Amino acid sequence: MEILKKILESKSFKNFETFVKNNKLFHAYLILSENEFSGKMFCKAMALKLMCETNTPCFECKNCKSVLAGFNPDLLIYPQEKSTFLVGDSNSIIENVDTKPMQSRYKIFVVNNIDNATVQAENKLLKTIEDSPKNVIFLFNAVNKNKVLQTIISRTQILEIENFENLDFKKTSEYEFVFDLMKNMKSSKNVIKFSGKFAQKSVFLKNLLALQNIFEQLLFAKVGKSNEMEINLLANEFTVEAITEICALITLAQKQFDANVNTNLIADNLLIKILEVKYLWNLKK
Ligand SMILES: [Zn+2]
Numbered sequence: 001m002e003i004l005k006k007i008l009e010s011k012s013f014k015n016f017e018t019f020v021k022n023n024k025l026f027h028a029y030l031i032l033s034e035n036e037f038s039g040k041m042f043c044k045a046m047a048l049k050l051m052c053e054t055n056t057p058c059f060e061c062k063n064c065k066s067v068l069a070g071f072n073p074d075l076l077i078y079p080q081e082k083s084t085f086l087v088g089d090s091n092s093i094i095e096n097v098d099t100k101p102m103q104s105r106y107k108i109f110v111v112n113n114i115d116n117a118t119v120q121a122e123n124k125l126l127k128t129i130e131d132s133p134k135n136v137i138f139l140f141n142a143v144n145k146n147k148v149l150q151t152i153i154s155r156t157q158i159l160e161i162e163n164f165e166n167l168d169f170k171k172t173s174e175y176e177f178v179f180d181l182m183k184n185m186k187s188s189k190n191v192i193k194f195s196g197k198f199a200q201k202s203v204f205l206k207n208l209l210a211l212q213n214i215f216e217q218l219l220f221a222k223v224g225k226s227n228e229m230e231i232n233l234l235a236n237e238f239t240v241e242a243i244t245e246i247c248a249l250i251t252l253a254q255k256q257f258d259a260n261v262n263t264n265l266i267a268d269n270l271l272i273k274i275l276e277v278k279y280l281w282n283l284k285k
Contacts, residue, residue, distance in 0.1 A: 002216055003164060007045040008057070012161040016046060025050075026157035028129050028138035032145055036113060038164040039141030040223050043110045046139055047075050051104040063104055069244040070222070074101040077110045085117035090124035097132050108137045114152065115142035122149045129155045174203055178210040181271075182234060191271040199267035205257060212250045219243050242281035249273050 007013055019025055029046070033039035044067065048057035051072065052064050059068065066072035076096060079085040093109055101107040114122070129138055129152070140156060142148050181194050198207050214234075217226060221235035222243065238246070253270045257263065 002212070003041060003220065004045055004048070004059075007042055007164055008049075010162050010164075012159055013042070013045060013049075016159065017049065020049065020055075025137070027132060027134075027136065028156040029140065030114070030145075030148065030153060030156040030158045031139065031141040032158060032160045033141065033143060034163045036141075036143060037220065037223075038161060039143065040110075040112050041164060041220065042159075042161050043112070043139040043141050044223065047072075047108050047110065050106050050108060050137065051075065065244070066103075068219075070240045072104070074104040074106065075108045075110065078112065079117075083113075083116070085111055085114060085121050087118065087121045087124055089117075090121045090128075093125065094128050097128055097136055101135060106135050106137050107133075108139060110139045110141075112141055113143070114140040115144045115147035119149065122152050126151055126155065172206070172210065174206040175210040175213065178207055179214055179230070179234075182211075182214060182274075185271065185275060188272060188275065191268070191275060195264070195267040195271050198271065199263040201263055204263045204267070205254075208250060208254055208257065212247070212254075215243055215247050215250065219247065237282075238278055239281040239285060242277050245277045245281075246274050249277070 031039045031042050031046075033042065045057075048059075048064055048067050049055070051067055051074065052058055053061040057064050059065075063072060067075055070077075076093070078089045078093065080089055080092060089111075097107075097109075099107070111117070132138070138156070140148075140152070145153070145158075177197070181198065185191060185194065198204070214231075217228070217231045218235045218238060219240070220226060221231050222240050226232050226235070235243075249270055253266050256266045
């Protein structure tokens with residue numbers, strides 16, 4: 001989760017954490033960012049912080065895992081059906097706001113791109129933002145503050161955040177190789193064909209990092225759209241749950257490498273598992 005880690009280390013996130021630590025958590029935030037992706041990911045990081053059983057976030061506990069995988073029952077993300085936040089979304093929030101959280105301390109409503117919402121939908125929400133139960137938190141994100149209703153702005157704490165989109169990764173030859181591999185790896189026969197190259201000791205770690213990078217991008221493509229068409233296409237082949245599991249498998253492979261496990265063995269195992277996880281989750285779709 002390289003990007004999330006970057007967010008967790010950022011100045012604006014540290015600021016937010018200080019508020020949490022001092023019990024000065026606001027019940028509604030407006031996250032302002034230069035691009036949609038940064039705002040959405042920042043909200044996800046805030047949700048992790050608030051829901052984590054160890055308050056870190058740890059990425060390991062039940063709450064962290066379910067937030068990352070996108071199925072934590074106490075984290076509701078809007079707009080739910082269309083790309084624009086509509087009156088129906090406001091109604092859904094109003095209906096849900098009084099139900100107690102099921103497994104976390106908080107119930108969190110994330111509204112992505114509130115700057116694209118209809119005026120009616122925003123208006124409908126005003127009273128709820130004001131009168132919601134104590135453990136309810138609203139996280140709005142926007143790129144264009146001028147397009148958010150003043151009455152919404154005045155009910156939120158504004159957080160201006162850094163830009164997290166420009167990841168310093170380069171399309172190295174390892175990246176190209178691994179990306180092609182993920183695109184073309186359809187059967188275990190394929191895997192055996194490629195895993196020797198993947199496992200070469202001099203590039204193995206670079207291949208693993210490229211793989212990690214690709215799956216993180218796929219995860220973000222699921223949250224919002226990626227700017228890279230190729231990433232969006234590949235993301236269609238995996239469910240969020242599969243991507244989350246595969247990210248964990250890659251981390252495990254890195255640990256095995258650190259523990260001097262034979263790279264051929266790690267590569268074979270990892271690639272076969274990726275294939276398996278992908279198919280199993282696609283079957284459940
Ligand atoms: Zn946790």
